[in-house]
Amino acid sequence: MARMKVALVGIGKIARDQHVPALAASGDWELAATVSRSGTVEGVESFTDFAAMLAARPDIPMVSLCLPPMPRYRYAEAALLAGRHVMLEKPPGATLAEVHALERLARAKGVTLFATWHSRMAEAVAPAKAWLVGKSVRRAHITWREDVRKWHPGQDWVFEPGGMGVFDPGINALSILTDILPMPVHVTAATLEFPENRDTPIAAQIDFSANVSADFGWRQEGPQTWDIVVETDAGTLELRMGGNRLFIDGQETAGEDTIMGEYPALYARMAELVRAGTSDVDLAPMVHVADALTLGRRKTVAPFHF
Numbered sequence: 001m002a003r004m005k006v007a008l009v010g011i012g013k014i015a016r017d018q019h020v021p022a023l024a025a026s027g028d029w030e031l032a033a034t035v036s037r038s039g040t041v042e043g044v045e046s047f048t049d050f051a052a053m054l055a056a057r058p059d060i061p062m063v064s065l066c067l068p069p070m071p072r073y074r075y076a077e078a079a080l081l082a083g084r085h086v087m088l089e090k091p092p093g094a095t096l097a098e099v100h101a102l103e104r105l106a107r108a109k110g111v112t113l114f115a116t117w118h119s120r121m122a123e124a125v126a127p128a129k130a131w132l133v134g135k136s137v138r139r140a141h142i143t144w145r146e147d148v149r150k151w152h153p154g155q156d157w158v159f160e161p162g163g164m165g166v167f168d169p170g171i172n173a174l175s176i177l178t179d180i181l182p183m184p185v186h187v188t189a190a191t192l193e194f195p196e197n198r199d200t201p202i203a204a205q206i207d208f209s210a211n212v213s214a215d216f217g218w219r220q221e222g223p224q225t226w227d228i229v230v231e232t233d234a235g236t237l238e239l240r241m242g243g244n245r246l247f248i249d250g251q252e253t254a255g256e257d258t259i260m261g262e263y264p265a266l267y268a269r270m271a272e273l274v275r276a277g278t279s280d281v282d283l284a285p286m287v288h289v290a291d292a293l294t295l296g297r298r299k300t301v302a303p304f305h306f
Contacts, residue, residue: 003026003027003028003029003030004028004029004030004061004062004271004274005029005030005032005033005057005059005060005061005062006023006029006030006031006032006060006062006063006064006087007032007033007034007035007053007057007060007062007063007064008020008023008031008033008034008035008041008064008066009034009035009036009050009063009064009065009066009067009075010035010036010039010065010066010067010068010089011034011036011038011039011040011041011066012036012039012066013151013152013153013155014066014089015039015066016039018118018260018262018263019064019066019263020041021260021263022263022264022266022267023267025264026264026267026268028267028268028270028271029062029267029270029271031044032044032045032057032059032060033045033046033047033053033057033060034046034047035047035048035049035050035053036048045057050075050078051078054078054079054082054084060084061084061085061274062084062085062086062087062112062270062274063075063076063079063084063085063086063087064086064087064089064270065079065086065087065088065089066089067089068157068158068162068163069091069093069094069162069163069164070094070157070160070161070162070163072088072089072092072093072094073093073094073098073101073102076088076093076102076113077101077102077105080102080105080106080109080111080113081105081109083109083111084111085111085112085113085114085270085273085274086102086106086111086112086113086114087114087116087266087267087270088102088113088114088115088116089116090115090116090117090118090171090172090175090285091164091167091168091171091285091286091289092115092116092281092283092286093286094162096283096286096287096290099115099281099283099286100283102281103279103281106279107279110277112270112273112274112277112278112279113279113280113281114266114269114270114273114279114280114281115280115281115282115283116266116269116270117171117172117175117179117282117285118172118262118263118266119172119173119175119176119242119243119262120175120176120179120243121261121262121263121265121266121269122176122239122241122242122243122244122255122259122261122262123243123244123245123254123255123256123258123261124239124243124244124245124246124254124255124256125176125179125180125239125243127246127253127254127255128176128180128230128237128239128243128246128254129179129180131237131246131248132180132181132182132230132232132237133182134182135182135232135233135234136232136233137181137182137183137210137211137212137230137231137232138211138231138232138233139211139212139230139231140177140181140210140211140212140213140228140229140230140231141212141213141214141215141228141229142173142174142177142213142214142215142216142227142228143214143215143225143226143227143228143229144169144170144172144173144214144215144216144217144225144226144227145215145216145217145218145219145220145224145225146169146217146218146220146224146225146226147218147219147220147221147224148166148202148218148219149306150224151169152168153306154306156306158200159195159198159199159200159202159304160199160200161199161200163199163200164200164289165194165198165200165201165202165218166200166201166202166203166204166216166217166218167200167201167204167216167289167292167293169216169218170204170214170216170289171285171286171288171289172226172242173214173216173226173228174214174284174285174288174289175284175285176228176239176243177212177214177228177285178282178284178285178288180228180230180239181212181230183210185208185209185210185212186208186209186288186291187206187207187208187288187291187292187295188207188208188209188295189206189207189295189297190204190205190206190207190292190293190295190296190297191204191205191296191297191299192204192292192293192296192297192298192299193299193300193301194298194299194300194301195300195301195302195303195304196300196301196302196303197303197304197305198303198304201296202217202218202219202301202304203216203217203218203219203301204216204292204296206288206292206296208288219304226240226241226242226243227239227240228243235248235249236248236249236250238250240255241255241257241259242259244256244257244258244259245257
């Protein structure tokens with residue numbers, strides 16, 4: 001079967017690190033065009049204007065958006081109006097309402113919309129979900145701490161309104177949590193740490209129903225921490241390395257020490273959705289972020305500078 005063509009919009013760090021290699025290895029997709037103010041991919045037709053790309057390349061049925069959340073809506077809307085399938089980087093938008101609007105538009109136009117959560121594609125997430133089926137959760141805790149300077153070097157947009165701050169990585173943990181738990185949970189309280197010179201939090205502590213909690217931080221140097229621990233009536237499950245390694249009662253049972261399988265799995269899923277004529281827009285992780293920002297007690301901390 002011939003590969004389908006895709007345009008990649010926003011050629012920044014995540015596009016170069018993950019999307020471009022995933023597409024290069026894909027049996028479903030061919031990277032046929034890029035749109036960026038400055039970035040390009042060698043050997044691929046490049047545009048600096050999105051409307052110009054849509055007009056010039058009617059042969060490209062799918063657009064993958066790697067832009068920051070704030071400008072993403074108008075690009076997604078334009079692509080859907082042009083009858084193109086759309087794949088959204090996480091988080092799928094700046095607000096819940098705009099993603100709901102995109103979902104309605106995709107349905108009206110008869111095209112696919114995929115709100116991706118790459119961490120759900122981590123190697124050990126599916127085995128963890130399967131192990132938790134039928135078990136009673138007594139306690140669960142997320143520890144998700146990393147270095148913003150490493151993952152978003154100089155990217156001030158993450159600290160601007162709509163950038164989500166520490167929830168940019170934290171939502172990855174929430175995407176796993178909402179996928180693997182055998183029951184739904186909701187936010188009950190939160191403390192959000194805002195640098196005095198920034199508009200989004202750099203750390204957050206969250207309490208959920210059912211004795212679930214989370215600790216998010218963006219100032220951790222050295223080794224990074226992406227762990228979820230779930231205590232059940234049948235033992236303790238630990239997901240390490242962002243969901244890529246699974247331990248049951250201290251013994252490793254599944255997974256692989258790599259994060260490079262996540263984006264290839266996303267593009268394979270997008271191909272399935274397009275061929276089936278359906279969409280996948282699960283906003284559960286984003287709901288938790290919105291609720292934490294609504295209920296959160298604000299704590300001002302020292303300024304942050306890149």
